[in-house]
Amino acid sequence: MKTIERINSKVAILLCLSLMMISTLSYAQQTKSTLFKKADQAMLDAKFAQADLLVPDEYNKGIENYRQAEKHFADQKGVEKIEESLVEAVNHFNRAVTFSVSAKSVFASSLDARSDALLAGADRSALETWKEAEEVFNKATRELEKGDRDDSYKYATEAIELYRKAELTSIKTDLLDKTRALLTKADDTNVDRNAPKTLKKAESLLAATERELETNRYDMDYPRTLAKQAKYEASHAIELDKTISKMDDRDMEMEDVILQYELPLIRIAEKAGFVAQFQNGIENPEQGIIKHISELQIDNNRLNAENIARDNEIRDLKTTIDLLKNENLLLRTEFDNEVKERSDSMKSKMLEFETEKARLDAKIEKQTKLNQQFEEVYLIxxxxxxxxxxxxxxxxxxxxxxxxxxxxxxxxxxxxxxxxxxxxxxxxxxxxxxxxxxxxxxxxxxxxxxxxxxxxxxxxxxxxxxxxxxxxxxxxxxxxxxxxxxxxxxxxxxxxxxxxxxxxxxxxxx
CATH class of the missing domain: 3.30.1330.60 (OmpA-like domain)
Known part of the structure; x- marks a missing residue:
């Protein structure tokens, strides 16, 4: 019996220690979240502004100070040491965000070229050239940080060339190779017996893409579009061959084929609220569907615009109300505690409050007027x-x-x-x-x-x-x-x- 009591006593002690450890860890996590909240937000703002790409030195200094603060927290160095590092981190992140705004305008062409290269998959299909372009662009951003615009422009121009080269390589190795593979498959399966026109169109688009890529390296939008169309038409030809072969196998008459392909238009028209009729051909159902879609798009754009306007207005009003509530609560608390000794000061603060309230009321009035003016413009x-x-x-x-x-x-x-x-x-x-x-x-x-x-x-x-x-x-x-x-x-x-x-x-x- 005594042995069982000793075991139960040890279990109780271990359970208490476990609960204390969990409580301590939870408190520590909450404390860190509170201490690091401002720095976490500043870091997110910097990443959103692409500061890690455009202002790497300043951004990395912010990261270093942030990591130092984490180390101080882990080593329990004290709140002052932690806050000192966090303040430095926030300052670096904020400066990086400010500098990113001007850097984006300076490097607009470079960022466009980089985005196009990424869109083409250059970071996978042209990895070596992509890495070289990233290194050169990094030099450009660092030179701009140091204030050397001449060298920055030189490196930025070089980076654009490399990004375009990587994009070109990627288009050739990705889109074109895949299109060639599809055309080879089409040739092996004799697709030209049933879909010769579509297959020829794919081949022509592929040839046009190759010509454009060789003659015009500075505008990739058109050849990229051609390449995608070529790939699509090659796949389209293969699918047409399969469909036509199935029709042949089933001994379908031309009337059966047309009736089968009218069915999707009939179903779409039903959803659009009208009956598709083909006594005058396909044109009337087609125009009816296009008109319905256009009206839906216009209504959707209008609703989106109205929702944005309402959301902005509601957000502004909520912010105003919160400010007034907080200010009013602060003034009432101060008034109750210091009315005897600081009546003159409190009167001054109340006057400031009324002035601020009047300013906010005027702002709300202006917003209301702006909403009315917007409605007038909308109706024009x-x-x-x-x-x-x-x-x-x-x-x-x-x-x-x-x-x-x-x-x-x-x-x-x-x-x-x-x-x-x-x-x-x-x-x-x-x-x-x-x-x-x-x-x-x-x-x-x-x-x-x-x-x-x-x-x-x-x-x-x-x-x-x-x-x-x-x-x-x-x-x-x-x-x-x-x-x-x-x-x-x-x-x-x-x-x-x-x-x-x-x-x-x-x-x-x-």
Whole structure:
């Protein structure tokens, strides 16, 4: 009996020690989370700004101080030592974020080339050239950190060449090799007996891709698109051969084939809410489906814009309410504790509170007015002419119905009515700044696209100023961005059409 009691006593002691250890570890983890919270956020902000790529020295100093703080915490050096290292880490991370903003504009072309190379899989298919490009780009960023813009530009230019070379190698070894393999498979299985046209199209696209890759190394968008189309058509030919062979095996008549391929359109039309009828061919069902999809896209864009506007408004109001609640609670607490000795000081603080409240009330009033003005602008345009949405306090008018002739920047009479509506929208926001932004698709050289987008934005700005009945020249400016910031897929004709656009941004004076 005594032996059992001694065993139970030991078990109880071990259990208590285990619970104490778990409690201590949990407390330590909570303490670390509190101490490191600001530094953790600063590190995330730096990574989001690509500081590890664009400002490596400053970012790495932040990492070193952060690791030092972790070591101090593990060694129980004391809060002061830990906080000292964390403050240094936060300072380095914040400086890296600030420097990243300017570095992104300096290295815009290099980052585009790097992104294109990654998209082509160069970090896998052209590993050696990719590594060399990364090393040279790292030199460029370090030289810019040191303030040597000349050497930085030299290395950045060299990095662009290497990234483009890696992208070219990757396209050749990845997309083209896979396409050649598919064509070999098609040849082995005699696909040309049933799908000769599609197979020939794939072969022609492959040849065109190879020519483009050899003659134009500075614009990979077009050859990349050709390569993907070639690969698709090769796969398409193989699948067509399989399908036609099955039809032959089943002795299907042409009427059976057509009826079978009408079925998907019938099912899609049912979902779109109408009956597909083919007495006049396939055109009517096709147009009905396209119209339904277009209407859904326009409604979706409008709903997204409205949701963004509402979310911004709700967030601003919640922030305002929280600020007022916190300020009010602080003032009441201080007033209760110090009313006898610091009545004059408290009156001053209450006055500051009322002033701040009045300022925030005015801001809410301005936001309400801005919402009303946005609604007025939104109602000016038809869905087919423009999308109107908010980006923060900015009003963005994305002109769908505005088009330039290929390679041209002249305003034509067909656009006068739409530009008049833009002028009416601008008048709703007196004393605002207005920026006319021009964009192109990705086909063509970067430099020529940038120049064309600038000419187009200048043309729109000059027209707005020339036809305005007020002195608005000082507040309307223009900028061309070329092919950057696409809003749709550049690999489709519809996507490229959407990317060739004019954005008018109204920046109200808040």
């Amino acid at each position: 345009f038809d869905k087919s002419e423009a999308s109107v949405f908010r980006s923060g306090d900015e009003i963005v008018i994305r002109l769908h119905g505005f088009g330039f002739a290929t390679g041209k920047s002249e305003i034509t009479p067909t656009n006068f009515d739409l530009l008049t509506k833009v002028q009416n929208a601008i008048k709703i926001f007196p004393e605002s700044s207005v920026i006319v932004e021009g964009y192109t698709d990705s086909f063509g050289g970067d430099a020529s696209n940038l120049m064309l987008s600038q000419k187009r934005s200048d043309a729109v700005t000059q027209y707005l100023n020339a036809n305005s009945d007020t002195e608005e020249d000082s507040r309307i400016s223009s900028v061309g961005y070329g092919e950057i910031n696409p809003v749709a897929n550049n690999e489709t004709a519809e996507g490229r059409k959407q990317n060739r656009r004019i954005d008018v941004k109204i920046q109200p004076q808040m």
